[in-house]
Amino acid sequence: MAGGVSPRGLKASLFALALSSAMASPAHADTLQEALTQAYINNPTLMAARANLRATDAQVEIERADGRPSANANGSLTEFIEQSSTSFFTPDRAFNVGVDLSAPIYSGGAIKNAIRAADQRVQAGRADLRGTESAVFSQVVAAYMDVLRGQALVSLARNQVEVLSINTQATSDRFEIGDLTRTDVAQSQSRLALAQGDLRSTEANLIAAREDYIALVGEAPTDLAPPPPLPGLPASAETAVDVALTNNPDLIAARERAEAAGYDIDVAGSTRLPRVSVFTGYDYQNFLGSVPNAVDPDNPTGPVIVSPQTSTAAQAGVTVSIPLFQGGRPAALQRQAQARASAALEQVIAAERDVIAQVRAAYSSWQASLAIIESSQTAVEAASLSLEGVRAENSIGNRTILDVLNAEQELLNARVDLVTARRNAYVAAFSLLAAMGRAEARDLGLADEGVLYDP
Secondary structure, eight states: OOSSOOHHHHHIIIIIHHHHHHHSOOTTOBOHHHHHHHHHHHOHHHHHHHHHHHHHHHHHHHHHHTTSOEEEEEEEEEEOOOOOTTOSSOOSEEEEEEEEEEEEEEOTTHHHHHHHHHHHHHHHHHHHHHHHHHHHHHHHHHHHHHHHHHHHHHHHHHHHHHHHHHHHHHHHHHHHTTSSOHHHHHHHHHHHHHHHHHHHHHHHHHHHHHHHHHHHHSSOOOSBOOOOOOSOOOSSHHHHHHHHHHHOHHHHHHHHHHHHHHHHHHHHHGGGSOEEEEEEEEEEEEOTTOSOOEEOTTOTTSOEEOOOOEEEEEEEEEEEEOOOOOTTHHHHHHHHHHHHHHHHHHHHHHHHHHHHHHHHHHHHHHHHHHHHHHHHHHHHHHHHHHHHHHHHHHHTTSSOHHHHHHHHHHHHHHHHHHHHHHHHHHHHHHHHHHHTTOOSTTTTTGGGGTOOOOO
16 A cells, blocks of 8 residues: 555545545634625725715605705895996995795706606615626625635645545655665656645635635634525526516616606606796895985975985795797707617527526526535545555555545546535525625525615
8 A cells, every 4th residue: 555544534635635624614704694694894996885875865856856946045245336426315335135035836857857767866866776786695605615615625735635645655754665666766756746836826815815805805714613504595587587686676776767767757757848836936125324415406495315224125926937949958858768678678588588697597507516516526436445545455465656646636637526516505695685686684584694785
């Protein structure tokens, strides 16, 4: 036998140790829900999406303001520096204060439909936020599983290096006593060098996975617990598609925008219609004692006539504006709005097709990964038995060192495939839930953490 490690000992060191140390739940482990919660609180993409939604919300009040009364106050102080020599009663200065109030009565439906369009865009914005949540959570789940996979692969690669190091030393010892050839030693050294390179590669991949995790969650992963089972997975692709066509946030957002575009057509058409508004105002003027007193020309020696130093005025009325000719602008605006509404409807169709494709692809990937898990488990068991047999046959001279090395590599490959398939199955299943609209904060139990964002 090449080396002093038993087949059963090798099995424990390569698989049980690697997977249990990397994938089993350690004490005080970080859970997937904790990672999702931290991302929900700290992720900058989510924070930006919430800020954009608040900006969209403000548009509703902006449109409402056009239908509400407006009041303005103005004041001025004027100093008359030079006056006509023929003007005897011009004041030297004047102080004016005025208050104006106006209110729209009829706008052809422009304000009403603009508010409705803004409301629909708020609903679309909320759906966009849901979609951003799902996308970020999908990225977090993938990063979480990538770290777990990376840890498992590093453990497998490290143990492979240890086993091949022992094998290489044992091969060298047997070469010294003439039991093996220089070729056997070279083959063992070659496999060890390749395994050492694979270890460096898996370590680099683990570092990259950790950095992706930090970028999404905002914290470095420590001891990650195995992820919990995912609830609500569909029994068939058709069921998943039916749910997605109702709940997918991207599709909902497209539908809301199409409805908003319909209201934009009415807003554009209102430019042909009259506008009616009411107004009232009050003005006060004070000459600050700068108007000279007057003398009665019929009685020059009589008493001086005191000139008034203040005046007031109040007015109220109705303004009616009837468009007669606008150079074709209303028709152009309406055609533009209709074209945009048509584009929005086409975008709904495109979104539906995209959602269906996403759901079917995610379901297929999930099912394929489950099948690969099953086949990989069978392959691991078979490769383990094969390695035991090859080692036993090598000990009596019926198998070469190369046969042993190949059997060890086949077992490692099967275990790597199993780890990767488990990662891919979980990520595909979560992506499927996200496409179905069931991977948002409330669906994932973040409401229990008291951190739900209320738009």
